[in-house]
Amino acid sequence: MSRRFLFVVAACVVMLYFSIILFMLNPLHSARLGYPPIPYRNVPIVDWCKPLQRRSPPGDVVGLASFPGSGNTWLRYLLQQATGILTGSVYLDPGLRMHGFPAENVTDGSVLVVKTHETLHTYRNSIFKSTIILIRNPRDAILAEYNRRHMGHIGTAPKSAFKKKIRRKEGDGIEKNKSKTHKETEWERFVASQMTAWESWHKAWLAVFRGPIHIVFYEALVKDTRRVLRDILNFINYNVTESALTCAITHREGIYRRRKKLKDFDPFTDEMYVQLDIIKNRVLAVIAEYRNKHNDTGSRRRRRS
Template sequence: MRKPIFLLVSAIVFLYFSVILFLLSPIHESGNVYYGNNYIGPLGLRLVPSVNWCKELHWRSPPLPYPVALVSYPGSGNTWLRYLLQQVTGVLTGSIYMDFGLKVHGFPAENVTDGSVLVVKTHEAPPLEPDKFKSAVLLIRNPRDAILADFNRLHKGHIGTAPKSAFKKRSRERKRTDWSAYVAIQLKTWETLHDLWLTKFPGTAYIVFYETLVKDTKNTLQGILNFLNYTFTENDMDCALTHKEGIYRRIKKLQDFDPFTQDMYRQIEIVKRRVINNIRKYRKMHNETDILELL
């Protein structure tokens, strides 16, 4: 009698700690993959963190009297930009969320939302409290790529890629695939998020395009840091660029199919044009140069 009870208790304990370790992993990937020099096992657990920081991470001193938002639609490179900013400045970045995997792998200020951090990650609409954020960095990515990236994250974690079957799955009650329903909903979400920050946010928003951040990382980071009124050295920037890939960029995997239909592309273009018009209006209102690097 004791042996079955012992085995049951052991199984429960093992399951409990497996779940905890899974939550602490930055990559919830079911298969075995290699990333950097670190092996990722069957549970998706990174055995050795591979973040090499240019300088020891620290709180912003003195802290700002208010936090600065780092706003984006999910899948737009928010975590990668946080990583780059921490590399250049050594200052921690915060988040309105608590991602345990990020917390133990390079972002210990998860769930910190005050001026002691450089910026605060959010995927939400502007807060109702007018004093919550006085300014914001608005990171915008092509909706096609952002929606696809977030779909991959939902299925395979921070750097995984959703299998082909995930795009073809359909619920019994639905006539169309879950993927097509997802694209329709998320495209509206993508548009609404950006429009709210461009038209309803009372503070100043600095617009950054993910595509430009990839193509011209140095100048894009310089622009953000100037907006944040943060001084850095050329050595700081050089070190950050040397380590710019980090561990939180999804490795591009060539697919043998395009999950987007022609109708989806038409809807994406319509939404893009509307958001681009709002960006132009915002920049004209703030006497900024109308350069659209988007898409």
């Protein structure tokens, strides 16, 4: 083989190596629908209130279950800030592992809680002795998940992503009486499927899970972070000082909350808003029924397995 050929091969290997390194250092990594573009910017460093460590002695395995886009990563961050204890996940997200969550893919009692977006039919959920269910308004959860799929954990999808038309093939089952002037967008199809999934996901968890459940609303977590964190820690029987909570509140923003919003642009239609209100109210009714049945006020654990 010629020296030139060997040089080209070596150069390609080096480029591939550094591409992998850049990807692994990217906190915007997305694991579901491919990998979003890597932004060329400095990655913020997490300022932890105390060094992170495993739980000792290990406790029961506590789930942190949420529908995608509901703020699971941010709540994990707040819990780590308040306790100094690592949180785990049933997934392995390299970006999260490199930037604040080294216990990704750890699912035992050495971590404070274990993240999951799975339904109860997934075998992994049988490990949970109790579960925190984080619930977010379906509008915001669906939009956050769409942003994540396009731009990762803290990015925002561009307006063009909401207007991209779906290429249809002949015989794909589209109704013949559909208007030929309207071509469905990826966003419209995504919202339709996610609304159905959002409702069924929450109903399934509340109906099937047999261990203690603590329900947390994302909006309440944003509005009254200290109280909600305190209630969660009471639920999992983990004591922290007021100064520890204060430190967590002081550092509440972290790097895993989206700050950039689409200005002067609302991707939801009036019809979508009607359907979003319908599914939200149905799930709220199920929550009210669950709490009434189990005498649960939402402030501390009531149910025993």
